[in-house]
Amino acid sequence: MPVSNYPTAGETDRHVLGRANDFIEHGTLPEESITEDFFARAAQLNAVDTEQSRESRMRTLLEAGLELLEKARDPAINLLNVTARTGLVVTLTTVLRQLVSYYVEKAIREGDSSDATRAWAVAAITMIGPAVSLMGAIRDECSGTSTVQTRLGRVCMASITLGALLLSHLTGASKNMLTAVISTNVYTVARDVANAFFPLQDNAGAPSTLSTGVTTAAYGTVQFALEQLNALMPLSGAGRYAAELGYSLGADVIQGTLNAVGAITDDFIFILCRSWSLLSPSTGLALTPPDPESLQRSVLEVRAGARVPSREQLANALLNVNASRTSAFQALNHALGAAGVMLALSDLDEGTQGHLLVLGLATVLMLIYFPFIWTCSQRVERVNEPAPLSENPAP
Numbered sequence: 001m002p003v004s005n006y007p008t009a010g011e012t013d014r015h016v017l018g019r020a021n022d023f024i025e026h027g028t029l030p031e032e033s034i035t036e037d038f039f040a041r042a043a044q045l046n047a048v049d050t051e052q053s054r055e056s057r058m059r060t061l062l063e064a065g066l067e068l069l070e071k072a073r074d075p076a077i078n079l080l081n082v083t084a085r086t087g088l089v090v091t092l093t094t095v096l097r098q099l100v101s102y103y104v105e106k107a108i109r110e111g112d113s114s115d116a117t118r119a120w121a122v123a124a125i126t127m128i129g130p131a132v133s134l135m136g137a138i139r140d141e142c143s144g145t146s147t148v149q150t151r152l153g154r155v156c157m158a159s160i161t162l163g164a165l166l167l168s169h170l171t172g173a174s175k176n177m178l179t180a181v182i183s184t185n186v187y188t189v190a191r192d193v194a195n196a197f198f199p200l201q202d203n204a205g206a207p208s209t210l211s212t213g214v215t216t217a218a219y220g221t222v223q224f225a226l227e228q229l230n231a232l233m234p235l236s237g238a239g240r241y242a243a244e245l246g247y248s249l250g251a252d253v254i255q256g257t258l259n260a261v262g263a264i265t266d267d268f269i270f271i272l273c274r275s276w277s278l279l280s281p282s283t284g285l286a287l288t289p290p291d292p293e294s295l296q297r298s299v300l301e302v303r304a305g306a307r308v309p310s311r312e313q314l315a316n317a318l319l320n321v322n323a324s325r326t327s328a329f330q331a332l333n334h335a336l337g338a339a340g341v342m343l344a345l346s347d348l349d350e351g352t353q354g355h356l357l358v359l360g361l362a363t364v365l366m367l368i369y370f371p372f373i374w375t376c377s378q379r380v381e382r383v384n385e386p387a388p389l390s391e392n393p394a395p
Helices: 011-026 036-047 054-110 115-126 128-143 148-171 178-197 209-230 238-242 249-275 292-297 311-344 350-375
Strands: 200-202 302-304
Touching (some): 036 054, 054 200, 054 238, 054 249, 115 128, 115 148, 115 178, 128 148, 148 311, 148 350, 178 238, 200 249, 209 350
Antiparallel strands (some): 200 302
């Protein structure tokens, strides 16, 4: 296997090939730390090689290389599962949301409902999330699965939603938000029902305060960047009808894709943070007995699946996850609506107003992150072993 047979290889690659060739021909391993993992594993395998022939050393290098590829495969499979499941669900449900918003806006503009009627309808629809969350709280208390976190999460989320609703009512923004609150409810229910049928499960363990905090900061940053990008995209949903443009499925798909990118990034970062022992010291390898089988099972695994959810699983999806998601996104609608009205009355130019609204969006999204995670942190029995595959929803 002369190095000259690979004229297009880079300097490092040629160096590795030369060391591999020396090992095959003479059984000598490099002393320097070039591709340390590969040659370190080759040295371990070579130590138990009793044949010590040219062919056996070739098999040793091949086995070491395959093991490295196996290690690289697991993260790729994890990312593929997150991308496929979350990407598909969020894209399709976002397209549904935009479609609903277009035709609801059309119906409202062609109708003759008064501002007061629309404002009361907005308030009633907004209260669906907190009301369902209250039902979930009663269910948790009766089943003994409530914790301090779930109680605090539900109270905080309801307070944020009601505060945002009051603010939008006082500023007069709520009378123009009927389309937004209806389409948001359709989106959140569709997304969480789809998630119940196609769950994403991992063995990263339960979220800690530190892991959730890091994910919150990342979530706000990603959403801020995506919203800046969204400003360059074609109008979608109700915005198209307001601009007297026809319906466009392509524009809705673009909106869905952007939303999916944010959700995929959030899911994957949340999983990584929960699996990192520095951020979640009570999970992962710290609890694993040091035998090979347990170590193998402690490797991060993320899998998407399909199922027919049980009544309990559907109840969890609707009374816990969906109640919190709906409350959170309605709070976002009202906060941005109120902020938009107040900024419109200011002396700031449109560009500055737009940047402040995007900053406000990222801030509200970070504000609702902890309450969302807490609301979905029901009590479960945990044992001193690697975490089993389980669902850990993120906003």
